[in-house]
Amino acid sequence: MPEAVKEARRGNVLVLTIDNPPVNALSVEVLDALAAAVERAAADSAVEAVVLTGAGKNFIAGADISLFPRIAAGEMPPVPWQQYMNRIENCPKPVIAAIQGAALGGGLETAMACHWRIAARTAQAGQPEVKLGLIPGAGGTQRLPRLAGVEKAMEMCSYGDPLDAAEALAAGIFDQVVDGDPVEAAVQFALTGPAVRRTRDLQDRLCAPEQAESLAEVFRQGVHRRMPHQKAPEAAIEAVAAAARLPFEEGLAAERRLFEQCLRGEQSRALIHVFFAERAAAKAAGLPAPRPVGRAAVIGAGTMGAGIAVCFANAGIPVMLYDASPEALERGLAGIRKQYEAAVKKGRMDEAEAARRMERIRPAEGLAEAAAEADAIVEAVFEDPEVKREVFCELDAAARPGALLATNTSTLDIDEIAAATKRPESVLGLHFFSPAPVMKLVEVVRGRATAPEAAATALELARRLKKIPVLAGNCFGFIGNRMFLPYRTQAVAIAEQGGAPEEIDAALTGWGMAMGPLAVGDLVGHDVWLMIRREALRRGVPHIPVSAFEDELPRLGRLGQKSGSGWYRYDENRRPQPDPELIRLLREYAAARGIEQRPWTVEQIRERTLLALVNEGARILDEGMAERASDIDVVFVHGFGFPAWRGGPMHWAEAQGKARVLARLEALYDEDGPFWKPAAWWR
Ligand code: 3HC
Numbered sequence: 001m002p003e004a005v006k007e008a009r010r011g012n013v014l015v016l017t018i019d020n021p022p023v024n025a026l027s028v029e030v031l032d033a034l035a036a037a038v039e040r041a042a043a044d045s046a047v048e049a050v051v052l053t054g055a056g057k058n059f060i061a062g063a064d065i066s067l068f069p070r071i072a073a074g075e076m077p078p079v080p081w082q083q084y085m086n087r088i089e090n091c092p093k094p095v096i097a098a099i100q101g102a103a104l105g106g107g108l109e110t111a112m113a114c115h116w117r118i119a120a121r122t123a124q125a126g127q128p129e130v131k132l133g134l135i136p137g138a139g140g141t142q143r144l145p146r147l148a149g150v151e152k153a154m155e156m157c158s159y160g161d162p163l164d165a166a167e168a169l170a171a172g173i174f175d176q177v178v179d180g181d182p183v184e185a186a187v188q189f190a191l192t193g194p195a196v197r198r199t200r201d202l203q204d205r206l207c208a209p210e211q212a213e214s215l216a217e218v219f220r221q222g223v224h225r226r227m228p229h230q231k232a233p234e235a236a237i238e239a240v241a242a243a244a245r246l247p248f249e250e251g252l253a254a255e256r257r258l259f260e261q262c263l264r265g266e267q268s269r270a271l272i273h274v275f276f277a278e279r280a281a282a283k284a285a286g287l288p289a290p291r292p293v294g295r296a297a298v299i300g301a302g303t304m305g306a307g308i309a310v311c312f313a314n315a316g317i318p319v320m321l322y323d324a325s326p327e328a329l330e331r332g333l334a335g336i337r338k339q340y341e342a343a344v345k346k347g348r349m350d351e352a353e354a355a356r357r358m359e360r361i362r363p364a365e366g367l368a369e370a371a372a373e374a375d376a377i378v379e380a381v382f383e384d385p386e387v388k389r390e391v392f393c394e395l396d397a398a399a400r401p402g403a404l405l406a407t408n409t410s411t412l413d414i415d416e417i418a419a420a421t422k423r424p425e426s427v428l429g430l431h432f433f434s435p436a437p438v439m440k441l442v443e444v445v446r447g448r449a450t451a452p453e454a455a456a457t458a459l460e461l462a463r464r465l466k467k468i469p470v471l472a473g474n475c476f477g478f479i480g481n482r483m484f485l486p487y488r489t490q491a492v493a494i495a496e497q498g499g500a501p502e503e504i505d506a507a508l509t510g511w512g513m514a515m516g517p518l519a520v521g522d523l524v525g526h527d528v529w530l531m532i533r534r535e536a537l538r539r540g541v542p543h544i545p546v547s548a549f550e551d552e553l554p555r556l557g558r559l560g561q562k563s564g565s566g567w568y569r570y571d572e573n574r575r576p577q578p579d580p581e582l583i584r585l586l587r588e589y590a591a592a593r594g595i596e597q598r599p600w601t602v603e604q605i606r607e608r609t610l611l612a613l614v615n616e617g618a619r620i621l622d623e624g625m626a627e628r629a630s631d632i633d634v635v636f637v638h639g640f641g642f643p644a645w646r647g648g649p650m651h652w653a654e655a656q657g658k659a660r661v662l663a664r665l666e667a668l669y670d671e672d673g674p675f676w677k678p679a680a681w682w683r
Contacts, residue, residue, distance in 0.1 A: 062105025126162025270647030301332025307436030514641025
């Protein structure tokens with residue numbers, strides 16, 4: 001096994017390089033080797049200073065995350081993270097961190113345990129532990145406020161967003177940012193004989209305890225809004241506030257206690273599950289090498305098509321954009337230009353970069369012109385099978401051999417579309433979510449004939465677009481919309497049976513969903529929902545009622561937010577208000593069909609909707625339409641506002657216990673019929 005920490009001498013300076021691919025995560029082996037190497041250097045009279053760096057693109061991406069579930073499960077003892085850091089900081093000779101790429105979590109904590117920090121322009125400094133349901137556990141909550149002040153430290157530890165090199169320099173975390181090699185700069189600095197400056201001894205940036213407490217109150221309110229229900233952000237705020245109140249060692253003890261609490265909690269288990277699930281989803285066993293994609297085309301310049309073109313341009317891939325209507329094409333391009341202008345105004349990119357990206361998107365006069373040079377073509381025209389088949393017939397004639405032909409559909413049958421071509425092996429679904437440049441999820445849908453190479457190319461392409469791709473089978477609605485349908489079906493059924501829309505939605509947002517299921521209906525539009533339900537019935541999706549109250553809404557002109565009413569009534573700012581008229585309509589509907597109305601508890605609403613959701617997920621797994629349960633979790637967390645801190649629907653269900661879920665499904669089956677037939681997966 002290669003050494004985790006490599007040693008090299010530059011005169012009297014010892015350069016230690018952590019070499020633990022892919023991201024130099026701190027395993028116990030790395031920490032042991034690192035602390036021992038620093039202590040040997042302290043004892044070695046030939047060494048006057050130590051430079052500490054990481055091999056490859058990153059300094060250190062943090063503690064090895066795979067250790068946490070094992071520690072929480074009692075499979076290994078807790079790691080004394082703080083002690084390792086203290087051993088570095090206590091070196092009597094200057095230790096200088098030379099930072100490139102990520103210094104995140106335990107990586108930044110290691111850098112802060114060093115006496116000086118010299119960084120490349122590519123460097124990033126952050127304490128993202130809260131995104132894993134944790135807080136910094138290697139002294140970060142105590143050292144960061146001593147370098148950057150209590151306010152900055154609270155912000156970084158409670159929200160978890162990293163700083164770039166310039167920001168970290170301005171915040172006082174980095175001492176120097178250099179254009180060249182940071183190791184070289186650190187060695188030169190070491191030769192000037194810098195002092196041993198322990199972060200724990202710095203006091204001047206700490207504030208009074210009362211001031212820290214009022215800052216804490218402000219941050220608590222902020223995290224309640226931005227990260228509702230999550231426990232780690234508050235724990236992080238408390239730990240940083242302790243730095244202003246307590247001597248360093250006692251502050252460390254407070255951090256240890258809070259870290260332990262988070263580590264033993266459900267939320268960190270769930271968030272760590274999502275971290276690894278996201279990375280696993282992008283990989284599929286047994287696929288060949290992908291084909292390179294140098295140029296792309298998007299057919300259809302509506303909201304979705306224009307958004308997908310932006311994704312290509314942002315990833316540096318030139319893209320031709322075509323729409324059968326020249327006006328729609330012009331509108332699409334104007335919309336894109338506006339988006340880039342807004343990004344420049346908000347300071348997210350400079351004008352030159354916006355111009356470069358805009359330049360990559362070229363309008364095409366004809367479909368053949370758009371398709372001719374492209375290695376990947378994404379069709380994003382109106383969701384109508386006939387229109388899509390026509391486009392694919394034309395693409396078949398115009399595209400080069402081997403080009404990837406993707407349809408951005410959410411409900412249509414990929415095989416029906418592929419059959420319009422003589423090359424179904426090149427056809428697959430690329431289901432982007434709206435708004436395409438923002439939403440990370442892309443379902444990659446394999447048809448019956450899709451070649452493994454096409455699937456591999458689509459996965460790689462999605463990764464280049466900085467998306468999280470998930471492979472799905474060609475069933476109605478693929479993974480996400482297929483599961484969403486029975487979930488919403490239950491919400492609608494509960495409303496028919498006397499549940500007030502605002503109670504149904506509040507039961508689920510109170511549980512952590514970003515939006516209630518009925519409010520989602522109003523957002524998407526009831527004309528669209530009716531189309532989706534009709535397509536589901538046409539495709540013979542089982543257990544979907546042939547009629548539902550929601551089908552009435554378009555006829556009544558209640559299309560949702562866009563028409564000012566749906567499940568709710570909307571004011572001019574699109575704020576929903578409960579609508580007595582809707583309740584009257586629901587009562588009439590129920591009375592005419594003999595549906596009994598009754599009050600519903602929050603627990604009953606949650607149970608019915610969530611069990612409908614996860615049972616459909618289990619059916620998807622029974623049928624092999626998803627590769628793994630964790631892929632379903634990724635789809636819901638990134639595409640449907642499912643709370644990441646619950647780990648996704650299948651993780652949540654497994655955490656309840658499969659046997660328990662099965663028992664409840666069986667009870668509902670007896671009470672309410674075949675809709676609840678439990679999937680085999682529960683057994
Ligand atoms: N531990 C273990 N594995 C890690 C890791 C970590 N801290 N960070 C990344 N990896 C793994 C990934 O799982 C992936 O493995 P795979 O190839 O087998 O799927 C591989 O490294 C590459 O990761 P990405 O695909 O994410 O690579 P990118 O280049 O896109 O991103 C990164 C690099 C920005 C460093 C990103 O990986 C990242 O954000 N990592 C997590 C950072 C983090 O959360 N650190 C805090 C950890 S908790 C902690 O430090 C607690 C401490 O306070 C005690």
